[in-house]
Amino acid sequence: MFWLRQTLAIMLLNLRTIPARLSSSFVAIVGIAGVVVVFVSVLSIASGFSAAMQGSGSRGRALVMRSGADSELTSGLSGAEVDIVRQAPGLARDGQVGLASAELYVIIDLPKKSSPGSSANVPMRGIEPTGMTVRPEVSIVDGRMFRFGTNEVIAGRGANGQFVNLAVGDVVVSGQNRWEVVGLFASKGGVSETEVWCDARTLQGAYRRGNSYQSLLAQLESPDTFDTFRDWLTANPQLNVSIRRENEYYAGQSQTLTRLIQTVGVAIAGLMGIGAVFGAILTMYTAVATRSREIATLRALGFDTSSVVVSVLVESMALGAIGGIIGGGAAYLGFNGYQTSTINFQTFSQVAFAFRVTPDLLGLGLFYALAIGAIGGLLPALRAARLPIPSALREL
């Protein structure tokens, strides 16, 4: 109890005098804040990207592609194959009609708003009327749905944000085709918001695909009928297809990039953290050096060594906390919701997403800041404890 009172007394003394040592404390705070800004903002890229990808698929839907294809882009299904798939058990039905949408997935070149001089690979999806039924999360937010059998298209909200010429009323000229944008759609921030949708049959004609498709999105009766559906299709000798749950397909696609960003982010933040520890050491070392007389006096008065150590550590961690809060706040204000897009190499097409500074990331950032403060304070704290009292008192 007595020890606690002692420690508390020195701690308060230290904390209250921080403003007096503002310039040297400032160094530690800025350093730690810088680390936290970088740490949180880089990881928020990864978290935004994987949120977009993971919010895209449903467990209750299955994606059918040619076996061996690693994405819809490289897949191909003939009209006959598609008809067989529609017969499969486990598929949800509306009356006699299987709830499945056979789709085409191609890429058109459109300039990015951020660099109008060069074009980006924007994915274009041809859907069947059931394509809207099997995706209840999709809603039209501006204009109207396209009419099947025409060259009208609707664009995802994210695509309109990132690429030119995709607002309602615009006409997209691609090769010899003219696509009229009649609506914008949202799908809860998922990947499809980066896509442009049109009628699959129109797209077949425009891209000379005959009666072939690339993938088929099937609504399952329930998530549990997936195995029935898959086993029936894989056992059918007329088909050579692979079947994946839609959410697993998208999760698999996000892995490479998410891992790359996380690795880079953690490596950079790790190295910066080491640098910030040095900054904190310097600051606390200065703090201890300028107060060596006070510290020696306290110890001469009978204050315990350990309470001196703890007080220095607490001061250092307090600086860490201030830096962490400033850094986290700056990252949140500067980057949360920041819209951008990148290329997903597996589908060779653009994905628009928003940076996401989640509470978890902020907590992690603050924890990191406290750790930097604690490690940075350790050496100077021990130094304060070992200060020889007589010579420290004699100093100056």
Place this chain on the structure above:
Amino acid sequence: MKFLPLVWKNIWRRKFRTTFTLLSIFIAFLLFGILMTVRNSFALGVEIAGLDRLVLINKVSLIMPLPLSYQARLQAMSGVEMVTHNTWFNGIYQDPANFFANIAVDPQPYMTLYPEFKLPPEQMKAWLDDRQGAIVGRDLADRFGWKVGDRVPLQGTIYRPKTGDVWEFNVSGIYDAADGIDKTQFFFRYDYLEENRTLGVGDVGWYIVKIADGSKAVEMSRAFDAMFENSSAETKTTTEKGFVESFATQIGDIGSIMIAVSSVVLVMFGLVAASTMAQSVRERTAELAVLKTLGFTGPVILVLVLAESLFIACLGGGLGLGLAWIIAKQGDPTGGLLAVFTLPSRDLWLGAGLMLGMGLLAGVMPAVAAMQLKITDALRRN
């Protein structure tokens, strides 16, 4: 020069502090070097792409094919030195995570068009003699431990072979190239693909045209695109540099993110250096006054203090940048995700400039203060 020992003593008067200042500047420039390397690898080595090579892609999108018949028409145009074509194969080696570029090419013209890829003549001959032959980049061969003569199966994601499930290749050769050039690619013969694929026969991915006069790139591009206008496969022609650049912008603003992070890092550590420098000069006010009393002029004092901060910045920064350079020399740490991984000399110079700047900025305030110090005030302060 004769004051060097004095500067040296001053630098090390507080070993603990100097050591940590050096270390933090070291870390700052190590990070700077690494970030610039990453930035460079995401720019896909744009600097080295040829200006006299034009790339023709399908106007709709790169994924749409062009007919093989265009080759003869391009070849017939005046001002065209050489034409060849590439086809993206997108094959998978064992696991999708093992991604690398695998491209079907016409060996002889391709290697002539790209003299930067160095292949021993006997390996080139072996490649020409073997339909299933393929050449692989040095980095790629190292990554999977491939040797000349190895058999490599690739799973075709776009093209399925007429017989069997996988495409089999023999490693005919391993090409090398200078630093900063992609050595992670896998090139195999187009005739092998053409004979064995079940769809897309008669198509190629894109054309590469070498023109006689690099300064006519714009006119030639227009002429090519005009020639194929209103056909079933219209083209879009750009210089190879423009092609790679537009691909790099598709990845997004990695470059500016890296620059932003580097700036935060340098400002942050510059501040540390500046504050330690200021403090170390403040501590020595009395000593500086004594020096002045002994007849040291203001400018000499200024130089002494600046030399100190410059020394610390350049030593720490030089070591950091050096280590970054050594790390970049070791090659891509992600095992193949980044095709080019070098620290360009341009960025080394930039780093050296930043070190000098940091040393000067950190030292200038305390140095000027020291220069203007009034002896009487300074000596009275204690």
